[in-house]
Amino acid sequence: MNVMTLEMKSSTEPTQPDTDATMDVDSSVSDKQVEHKPTPVVDDVLASAETTITVRDFCSWYGSFQALHDLDIDIPGRRVTAFIGPSGCGKSTFLRWINRMNDLIPGARASGTLRLHDDDLLSRAIDVVDLRQRVGMVFQKPNPFPKSIYDNVAFGPKLHFRMKRQDLDELVEQSLRRAALWDEVKDRLKDSALGLSGGQQQRLCIARAISVGPEILLMDEPCSALDPKSTARIEELIADLRDQYTIIIVTHNMQQAARVSDLTAYFFEGKLIESGATDMIFTQPTNSHTEDYISGRFG
Numbered sequence: 001m002n003v004m005t006l007e008m009k010s011s012t013e014p015t016q017p018d019t020d021a022t023m024d025v026d027s028s029v030s031d032k033q034v035e036h037k038p039t040p041v042v043d044d045v046l047a048s049a050e051t052t053i054t055v056r057d058f059c060s061w062y063g064s065f066q067a068l069h070d071l072d073i074d075i076p077g078r079r080v081t082a083f084i085g086p087s088g089c090g091k092s093t094f095l096r097w098i099n100r101m102n103d104l105i106p107g108a109r110a111s112g113t114l115r116l117h118d119d120d121l122l123s124r125a126i127d128v129v130d131l132r133q134r135v136g137m138v139f140q141k142p143n144p145f146p147k148s149i150y151d152n153v154a155f156g157p158k159l160h161f162r163m164k165r166q167d168l169d170e171l172v173e174q175s176l177r178r179a180a181l182w183d184e185v186k187d188r189l190k191d192s193a194l195g196l197s198g199g200q201q202q203r204l205c206i207a208r209a210i211s212v213g214p215e216i217l218l219m220d221e222p223c224s225a226l227d228p229k230s231t232a233r234i235e236e237l238i239a240d241l242r243d244q245y246t247i248i249i250v251t252h253n254m255q256q257a258a259r260v261s262d263l264t265a266y267f268f269e270g271k272l273i274e275s276g277a278t279d280m281i282f283t284q285p286t287n288s289h290t291e292d293y294i295s296g297r298f299g
């Protein structure tokens, strides 16, 4: 699955944006780095999944700074993939390419292959409004609109579809039920979303994301601002949603990655060091650097 090979060069010249194939490797990684071998997919749950997102030789830059180097990974459909790795290793950068949020950042660019099924996500021809309907995103800090609970969820469907009021009401209810929030808000749909607790706001943001019928849900540290109880509810929600959506979650919480994901990808300094079935990554990582990180020896 993951066929990344890190080549070492003796040169210490800075990597040029247009360089491809061979990249300088930071010595702190290469000390421990052996040629990367993909972790075998022994997990039936993964083996039976179809690839939704294909990533090959994927690189990305902010101006002259290269944030991601030669990523190779297949993201399985209707499964949960966890991105782990220390702060600044490029997890959010990669996530933002999948729904083209980096388009909003001047100087951000990418090369290589990033495909959603057969669609080239790096193509200029891609309709980003349409893409963001297919690829929803939930952020670290819940960010409901300063509108009512109902209007937060109805916002996307109103933008994308022509719907009768009754159908819209049903869709709002269905989305809130799916996000395990309906029972808590059904009597206060017209109240401001800003009056909800942080955990409720995060579930509202998930309801808002799924209301437009996306195929993929990107979650960038969705629980890091939440207490343990709210975190547990979001994790239950991820377990409920995983049959229907392709989910990618970024987390600094190793237990959470181990609990919720089928596939885990470990990033370090913009490189994808190792990816594979979560059970394997957490019990028998092939790379000692991965082992050091997940066992808390650094990061």
Ligand SMILES: Nc1ncnc2c1ncn2[C@@H]1O[C@H](COP(=O)(O)OP(=O)(O)OP(=O)(O)O)[C@@H](O)[C@H]1O
Residues within 6 Å of the ligand: 062, 065, 067, 085, 086, 087, 088, 089, 090, 091, 092, 093, 094, 105
């Ligand atoms: N808008 C930007 N402009 C320039 N550099 C950026 C920008 N956003 C991120 N970077 C840089 O790209 C690298 C990767 O950052 P990114 O936010 O993707 O890391 P991360 O793994 O998500 O970290 P964290 O766990 O702290 O959220 C970092 O060196 C960061 O400073």
Ligand SMILES: [Mg+2]
Residues within 6 Å of the ligand: 091, 092, 093, 220
């Ligand atoms: Mg981040």
